[in-house]
Amino acid sequence: MKSVQDRRKADMALEEAVSLAHALPHLEVVGQTVVPLKRAHPGMLFGKGKIAELKDRFKAEEVDLVLVDGPVSPVQQRNLEKEWGVKLLDRTGLILEIFSDRAATREGVLQVEMAHLSYQRTRLVRAWTHLERQRGGLGFVGGPGETQIEADRRAIDEQLVRLRRQLDKVVKTRELHRAARAKVPYPIVALVGYTNAGKSTLFNRLTGAEVLAKDMLFATLDPTMRQVELPTGTTVILSDTVGFISDLPTELVAAFRATLEEVLAADVIVHVRDISHPESEAQARDVRTILNSLGVDDQVPQVELWNKIDRLDDEQADATRNRANRDDGIFAVSAITGEGLDAFLDAVTRSLGEEKRREDLILPYNQGRKRAWLFEKGLVETEAQTEDGYALTVHWTATDKARFDAL
Structure with missing residues (x-):
């Protein structure tokens, strides 16, 4: 059920609530409805007439569980469960169940x-x-x-x-891993966005990983990190994070702060949006609100991806591309078809200041480990042997050079 909210169209909010319910595979959704609610009754949430009407409907459809997409107080929950003879979950309770499952x-x-x-x-x-x-x-x-x-x-x-x-103990282990990554100076690119925006699909396309990517809310709940060399030649650590959602339970914002610390450590934040969704702009505002609440530094470069352009008709897609092209920080893309990703990756490289350059090196013969590393990373263009050692021409970034010097 969905009580009407002022800030969002009721039908869109109900659609999201139903998607939340479908995120638990062992739930079968037998119906949904919007309940107009001018004010919440302190003891029962709804008025007597509506409670009786819903009770008859639940009995007829043999409903065992009622989901209310909004806050329900402990007193209201207890009274409604007793009156209806069902279990009841509010929005927070449902999201917690999904997180428990995933x-x-x-x-x-x-x-x-x-x-x-x-x-x-x-x-x-x-x-x-x-x-x-x-x-x-x-x-x-x-x-x-x-x-x-x-x-x-x-x-x-x-x-x-x-x-x-x-x-x-677990967080300390993560800190050790993070410190180890810091010694390998690869920049972190964090994918953030509203849940079901296509972050995991994009992550999979860029990394070849097999992260769970389904058309389902909260398909990813733990940050997945992969080292990946972008087509531009830049090596980065790509982080796929949990999807944000409006009215995220405060308990979860606090509990997942350690998980979302990868966003705080990011060198570039990529905000992935489902541009085909009717509420895309409202979803984007929710994401920005949560990023601000996490204390994300305004100085960190942010790139916005208008994903799922393949779901738009030709006229809408052209208009979306034109709008995106007017802003250097926005790219209209499809993680499914790959459209627009090359331009996006070039922008990420520019944001990192990771332009590649050629450089000639003389490497003494006793530094075989460094030579092997250069070849392993595919950075060597030419090599010749001289009296002083290996004469190499390398094509690399400042990050590559920094890691080479640290060997």
């Missing part, structure tokens, strides 16, 4: 559990038994009664302390 790395699993516990602590209701969680259970969260609630609160607090300790 988190793949150890860090992601820990972060999701912490977010879930923080959310449950405010509610102290039974765990969602209708959704079978693949990793780790939170089923200890108990039942009603003041004594049980206090026991639940203590259990949650103890679990949160334990998870924080585990997460601290």
